[in-house]
Amino acid sequence: MLAQAMLLLLTEPRKETKGQTMKLSKTLLAIVAAVASVGLLSSAQATPITGMLNISGTATYNAPIATATQVTLFNDVVTGGANTGSFSGIPAMVSVTMTSPYIFNPSTPTPALWSVAGFTFDLLSSVIFFQSSHGILLEGEGIITGNGFAPTSGHWSCSQQEGAGTTLTFSATTSAVPDGGMTATLLGLGLAGLVGAGRLHRRLAKA
Structure with a gap:
């Protein structure tokens, strides 16, 4: 949910200047990357029991x-x-x-x-x-x-x-x-946020 909300912020049209938008993009990109990293770490450290x-x-x-x-x-x-x-x-x-x-x-x-x-x-x-x-x-x-x-x-x-x-x-x-893949869901949302940030960055670079 956190990454999904950040993705909406990244893709929503804004009135800020190009410089302000670029700064916001970099900040949110860092946050989304951190969320994705936490998901990977949790997955590696917490293997569920199966069978x-x-x-x-x-x-x-x-x-x-x-x-x-x-x-x-x-x-x-x-x-x-x-x-x-x-x-x-x-x-x-x-x-x-x-x-x-x-x-x-x-x-x-x-x-x-x-x-x-x-x-x-x-x-x-x-x-x-x-x-x-x-x-x-x-x-x-x-x-x-x-x-x-x-x-x-x-x-x-x-x-x-x-x-x-x-x-x-x-x-x-x-x-x-097993827990139904909450960690995978979190990681997926984080990666989706990264994709959205990349697209915004490319659009601004062409402006």
């Missing part, structure tokens, strides 16, 4: 699955295979540290819901997508951090298989959701 991590294990609920509101204890949780992106170097059967209780009704933040191989997932909220005596499907949103990457939004999906009692087998995936 998906699979885990599975057993979960003990506070009630039969049809009416449960929380996981009171996780056991024997390990990574699955076919992890992708930033998680691709994590093999199957690596022990995962889980935090309990995990309260999903009502939705309750769970810091460090899971931690493995230098990555940590802080759950911010979760919803019950499906729940009955046949199983449960939970969806949630949070932040993945670790291993020098930029904190990255993550989507949590946990399914509980049908079974008797309150201790059942579950499987879950966490998918990284």
Whole structure:
């Protein structure tokens, strides 16, 4: 937005003298260049997490699955295979540290819901997508951090298989959701401002 506003200033007809306009052009050109540089620096220093991590294990609920509101204890949780992106170097059967209780009704933040191989997932909220005596499907949103990457939004999906009692087998995936390219947008606007400034400079040079 900042670069876009500067582009409008650069291309808008003005009544100033040629010298005044040239001075304004150089000033705004320097500002736009600085914005573009910040965008490049941010991109280089803040690589987001990508890919998906699979885990599975057993979960003990506070009630039969049809009416449960929380996981009171996780056991024997390990990574699955076919992890992708930033998680691709994590093999199957690596022990995962889980935090309990995990309260999903009502939705309750769970810091460090899971931690493995230098990555940590802080759950911010979760919803019950499906729940009955046949199983449960939970969806949630949070932040993945670790291993020098930029904190990255993550989507949590946990399914509980049908079974008797309150201790059942579950499987879950966490998918990284990068920020959507805000840095790229900022850089693009900065470059657009540079193009506009160059065009104005050429017009003034011909005047």
